[in-house]
Amino acid sequence: MSNKKALAYKLLDNIEPITDNWIEAIKQDKLIKSSRKLTFTSIKDHLPELLTVIFRAFAGEINIKLDNCDQDRGESHGFSRAIQNFDTEEIAREYYLLKEILLHRLQEDLLVSSPQEIIEAIATLNQVIDEVMANSFKSYTQRRLNQLENLHTQLLLTNQELTRLIEDHRDNLSYLTHEIKNPLTSIIGYSDLFLRQQQIKPLASTIDNLGHIEQVLTQGRKILRLVNDTLEISSYSKGKIKLTSQSVDVCQLLDSVAISLKSAIEAKGLQLIASCTPEPLKIQTDSLRLQQIISNLVSNAIRYTATGTIKVLCQQISSDRFKIVVSDTGIGISQADYQRIFEPYFRVTQPDRCVVPEGVGLGLAIVSQLVKLLGGEIQLESEINVGSTFVIILPIT
Template sequence: LLFFCLFMLNTKHFFTEKTNTIMEQWLEAVRKDRRIESSVDLSDTALGDSLPKLLKSLAAVFPTNEKSAFQTIVQSSLDHGDLRARQGYDATEVAQEYGLLRRIIFSVLEPHLLQGSPQEIIEIFVKIDTALDEAISLCFKTYVQVRFQELEQLQSQLTLTNQELTRLFEASKDNLSYLAHELKTPLTAVIGYSELLLRLQQNVNADVSSPTLHGIERVLQGGRHLLRIVNDSLELSRYEAAQMNLKLEVVNVNSVINTISEMLAPLAQAQGLELRINCANAPHKVLTDAFRLQQILTNLVGNAIRYTDEGFILISCQNLATEKWCIAVTDTGIGIAPEDCDRIFEPYSQAFFNQGSRKSEGTGLGLALVSRLVKLLQGD
């Protein structure tokens, strides 16, 4: 027993003397191990900061009983887990570090252990293994705690960020709605006075090629375009704010379609287009909002006229099975590229396929408004 105690004491002295050697070999091994990527950006000091304390506590297991010896490992292992978590280590990297440390400790101790008896060697192996297992367990305990704290902080930050984004989004909608309201009145006045001025100039000057008349017409076109953007923006804002109310009533679909056709036929004829209607199988009466249905058709037919160079636009309506009905607007225009079919229903999005000079004519809001109005009317 005396010889056994002396060998344990000598092992402690040998282990203490070799602490720097173990540190150096461990640092070199970690640097070479590509599985421990988090160590790449760390200095040697940051990498081995907690290791001397851990090695000192491991040296204490040799001459004392297990209970008192393992108490010295607790704090150093907890500190090591906390450090690695804050340094951004992955759990597998921490385990790999301990695996390298175990291998290097036994490699350094090997010359000394060969001087002992089999029983002494086994005893020291068991003590070191048990101590390292305890150190790993304690290390992962604090590692996981710090990671959970980071997750909680991240969750809190994301919650605050989400609340701020929601607030900014709501504020932007309010600002857009306010801006649209403020723009609508002066724009209406500009258009009204421009139309009056145009009529007066036409009475005074019969020359349709007059620069003055062309200038006024351009002002009118620009004003109407801006007013259309303002009106569509207001409608979208009302929809997003759930403030768009429906006025449901029994409506004659044929009558609504004929009204839209009469209103837009001159525009189609001015471009040499034929506006056709096919409502032979249309329902006579449906429960809907006549004004919103007119908005939908006006946008769809207006788009069809704008993007058709020659041919016709067809408005068709028919009954479907299970008490459903549909309206379709088809044309012989430039069409829409398949990759744009979903995107065109988002605000301020347009299909740029083969548009040519028309690119600046649309607002990018018409189809977005149509899509939302159809949903509001519980359509597909």
């Protein structure tokens, strides 16, 4: 048996520990930010099967380049990571970590091999992993293109709703036009650039092309989010929203919101402190609408807070009521704007700040409408350059 085969079979016998080591390295790596919001199981998914293919190819049992190979040659990895919103640099980083792990595991065996065997083994292993990575990029690109096509269809389907929206919100027409213009211009520009490059060079897994696709998807999603939020505001004002009452554990819901906003919190270097009493805190309400209230309040706090802490408290205050308190150390709100901040499209600005926070001013308007729908009330305390505290009082049933 050749030295490469012996090394490959050793790796095949240790699929599970190698998989665990790889996942742990991915979770700990600061350059793979997309993994932070995923569970161990989500990251693992197809990795044992992928490693089996790599090790069998390393042993010379299969050829990854053959079109008729019936093994998963990395396609599932690229497809899965596209769904999980990894970028290409993060996928490349995953394979770099894998190489480090495998070389470390084979270190003792390589040290007793001849120089020629060491060079041949490392070269073959690198070649196999690079070929699998290329297949991953190929399927990743195809998935991104599919997402782009789906987004295009969604934009077409929302066109009719957007037309009706403009009729219902003529006073805000100029504002909406301004907000939609920038991402729409980016979509057109990046799409045109991508298509012109494709006419010169057929589809290939290049970083430039993937970057253009990412930009189109990002800007397209901004438009859809703006349209969807505005449609939701319109539905509230027309009384078209129907509530679904169900048993909800507020503490579990708060944990879910905290996890979903973790990356946004970390991106700005903020600290999130969340607490819930008693635990569990069971209520009867519309789970989705309650989650929207908390998410929008925390997202608003993140948007207007440059440094410091955001605190979220859910607490039962009587036999029939509970409160949600969201406080931040942000720019604050003047008393003159206390009422206006709940109006659609209104955003807090300060004369000494040249940068206006991202957003269109719909988050707090949605919160205000939802609180009314759930039979509650909203209170605000704020001080300029100190921070703001929103208190929501809601019925337990």
